[in-house]
Amino acid sequence: MSAHAPPRRVVVYGLGGTIAMASDGGAGVVPALSAAQLVEAVPGLAEAGIEVEVVDFRRLPSASLGFADLLELAGRIGGRLARGGVDGVVVVQGTDTLEETAYLLDLFHTASVPIVVTGAMRNPTLAGADGPANLLAAVRTAAHPASRGRGVLVVLADQIHAAGRVRKTHTTSVCAFASPDSGPLGLLTEGVPGFLWGPVDRFALDLAAVRARPSVPLVTVVLGDDGLLLRGLAGRADGLVVAGAGGGHVPRGLVSVLGDLAGRMPVVLASRVGGGPVLGATYAYPGSERDLLERGLVSAGFLDPFKARVLLWALLACGADRDAVVSAFRVAGGSARG
Ligand code: ASP
Numbered sequence: 272m273s274a275h276a277p278p279r280r281v282v283v284y285g286l287g288g289t290i291a292m293a294s295d296g297g298a299g300v301v302p303a304l305s306a307a308q309l310v311e312a313v314p315g316l317a318e319a320g321i322e323v324e325v326v327d328f329r330r331l332p333s334a335s336l337g338f339a340d341l342l343e344l345a346g347r348i349g350g351r352l353a354r355g356g357v358d359g360v361v362v363v364q365g366t367d368t369l370e371e372t373a374y375l376l377d378l379f380h381t382a383s384v385p386i387v388v389t390g391a392m393r394n395p396t397l398a399g400a401d402g403p404a405n406l407l408a409a410v411r412t413a414a415h416p417a418s419r420g421r422g423v424l425v426v427l428a429d430q431i432h433a434a435g436r437v438r439k440t441h442t443t444s445v446c447a448f449a450s451p452d453s454g455p456l457g458l459l460t461e462g463v464p465g466f467l468w469g470p471v472d473r474f475a476l477d478l479a480a481v482r483a484r485p486s487v488p489l490v491t492v493v494l495g496d497d498g499l500l501l502r503g504l505a506g507r508a509d510g511l512v513v514a515g516a517g518g519g520h521v522p523r524g525l526v527s528v529l530g531d532l533a534g535r536m537p538v539v540l541a542s543r544v545g546g547g548p549v550l551g552a553t554y555a556y557p558g559s560e561r562d563l564l565e566r567g568l569v570s571a572g573f574l575d576p577f578k579a580r581v582l583l584w585a586l587l588a589c590g591a592d593r594d595a596v597v598s599a600f601r602v603a604g605g606s607a608r609g
């Protein structure tokens with residue numbers, strides 16, 4: 272960058288989470304710090320040559336965030352980007368639902384300005400709190416020109432992940448975030464973001480098209496499942512995601528209820544395993560992936576059950592019909608290639 276280039280500008284939206292928590296005076300920590308306080312507590316940020324603008328958006332534990340919060344945030348970010356002068360956006364939130372919120376933001380983000388989502392595994396009262404390092408890495412990634420055109424990124428522990436691939440894989444480790452099917456998109460080394468891969472394929476929706484608040488449950492199939500959670504869903508849900516065992520399998524006793532539900536609403540078949548795609552052409556027994564797909568369930572492809580649910584919710588919120596759901600999952604699930 273030339274000595275005369277204007278400083279890059281990043282807008283930081285604070286949503287709460289462990290990174291923003293402080294002692295409640297008793298046994299635990301609660302969301303307490305503002306976005307400005309978070310930014311002020313980062314050593315090296317003031318010297319990074321990046322102008323930071325802060326927005327105190329929410330102060331919540333991330334399990335209490337909802338679709339309405341995230342849609343409002345997407346709208347606020349879009350409005351701020353339209354006013355211009357922003358090189359990158361950082362969203363700071365709790366890690367518990369980060370893999371879902373980042374993907375929802377990614378679905379509605381069409382601008383090339385990067386949005387980077389980060390958080391912390393250790394709260395500020397603990398030795399080795401990771402919040403300041405993660406926030407600094409996120410701001411540097413958001414400000415870097417190489418991050419443009421890559422949609423929403425997730426940065427923790429100096430790793431850069433694509434929102435569509437990242438998972439929270441540990442309850443306490445500072446290295447909790449991973450992309451099981453591809454590895455990270457990039458790394459920060461000596462504070463500089465570098466990318467190992469090109470931009471990933473993404474699927475995008477128009478925020479202005481959102482017109483409904485559908486109900487989309489996720490049901491995980493378990494050993495000896497008697498279908499208690501599935502029976503009675505007809506007429507009560509607008510769509511369903513089933514996290515099947517292995518490559519997308521259910522007990523034979525659930526086949527007819529799932530086939531019936533798939534005739535009434537979109538039912539997406541994902542895998543509960545945590546890595547690898549839903550199969551499509553291997554097993555043919557009752558309750559196998561082939562059986563379920565032939566009965567009208569839609570494959571989630573490589574999308575894990577949580578992201579599949581976010582995508583189905585967003586599609587139904589935008590009024591998508593069954594054909595639109597099928598083609599969206601072919602693209603977003605990575606099964607449209609070849
Ligand atoms: N319970 C916290 C939250 O998601 C955990 C975290 O931030 O890591 O808000």
